[in-house]
Amino acid sequence: MQYxxxxxxxxxxxxxxxxxxxxxxxxxxxxxxxxxVSICDVDDQSFADIKDKGIVHCGQANVASFDCMQAYFExxxxxxxxxxxxxxxxxxxxxxxxxEDIDPEEWRKTIDVDLNGVFYATKLAIPHLKKNDxxxxxxxxxxxxxxxxxxxxxxxxxxxxxxGMTKTMAMELGPHNIRVNAICPGSVNGDRIDRVIRAESESxxxxxxxxxxxxxxxxxxKTFVDKEDVANAALFLLSDLGRRISGQIIGVDGHTESxxxx
Numbered sequence: 001m002q003y004x005x006x007x008x009x010x011x012x013x014x015x016x017x018x019x020x021x022x023x024x025x026x027x028x029x030x031x032x033x034x035x036x037v038s039i040c041d042v043d044d045q046s047f048a049d050i051k052d053k054g055i056v057h058c059g060q061a062n063v064a065s066f067d068c069m070q071a072y073f074e075x076x077x078x079x080x081x082x083x084x085x086x087x088x089x090x091x092x093x094x095x096x097x098x099x100e101d102i103d104p105e106e107w108r109k110t111i112d113v114d115l116n117g118v119f120y121a122t123k124l125a126i127p128h129l130k131k132n133d134x135x136x137x138x139x140x141x142x143x144x145x146x147x148x149x150x151x152x153x154x155x156x157x158x159x160x161x162x163x164g165m166t167k168t169m170a171m172e173l174g175p176h177n178i179r180v181n182a183i184c185p186g187s188v189n190g191d192r193i194d195r196v197i198r199a200e201s202e203s204x205x206x207x208x209x210x211x212x213x214x215x216x217x218x219x220x221x222k223t224f225v226d227k228e229d230v231a232n233a234a235l236f237l238l239s240d241l242g243r244r245i246s247g248q249i250i251g252v253d254g255h256t257e258s259x260x261x262x
Contacts, residue, residue, distance in 0.1 A: 009034035012080040017090035019046040025227030038076035063117030083128040094155040096203035114158035143256040170247030179246035186253025221254030
């Protein structure tokens with residue numbers, strides 16, 4: 001897919017969990033649009049596969065650790081020479097199961113990555129964005145933040161909290177000309193949704209095809225989305241095309257009507 005080559009010209013961007021999936025899709029789009037991009041990921045072995053993508057800096061970091069993120073930010077900011085845009089993309093699916101059956105450790109792990117990770121990166125980014133008296137933060141939430149989500153309470157809880165953080169940060173940072181928005185993808189084609197479907201199939205004791213059909217049943221366009229769809233929305237929101245948009249929660253999901261599994 002071709003992108004206008006100056007939408008993010010000279011913008012300095014950090015993307016968490018940028019070595020694959022949605023994160024890599026955004027990184028590729030941003031580089032093509034003129035940005036200097038640094039990514040972090042928990043698994044540095046995947047960096048070898050993206051060495052020709054034009055990404056300025058890659059760093060291994062666990063977003064659930066503030067100390068890890070501090071060390072990553074120090075290196076990333078040196079490589080980029082500053083910061084204009086933060087994309088909080090890191091997230092995990094968390095466990096499948098009824099609330100009373102969820103292991104507290106699995107709950108904690110999901111919240112640590114999906115919520116605390118957003119807080120840590122945002123906290124570290126804000127002083128650098130304020131130096132510019134401009135900037136943008138984009139949080140990747142989920143269509144799970146629009147509804148209740150039976151059997152996925154940790155994930156849904158974290159994503160609802162990310163929406164609340166997005167709204168609050170937009171209010172706090174607006175006077176500094178820093179915009180904060182969230183994209184809520186639906187099911188995105190790729191390895192991650194395949195793993196989610198497989199886990200739910202096992203949890204509910206139904207076939208993977210039945211799980212997929214249950215997802216599509218509640219999507220108006222009857223389709224999953226691609227990582228490029230998310231990247232296109234991100235480019236719009238982060239560029240001057242979206243310069244008056246802040247505090248918004250935008251679904252890129254084919255219009256999810258509900259998340260009911262029944």
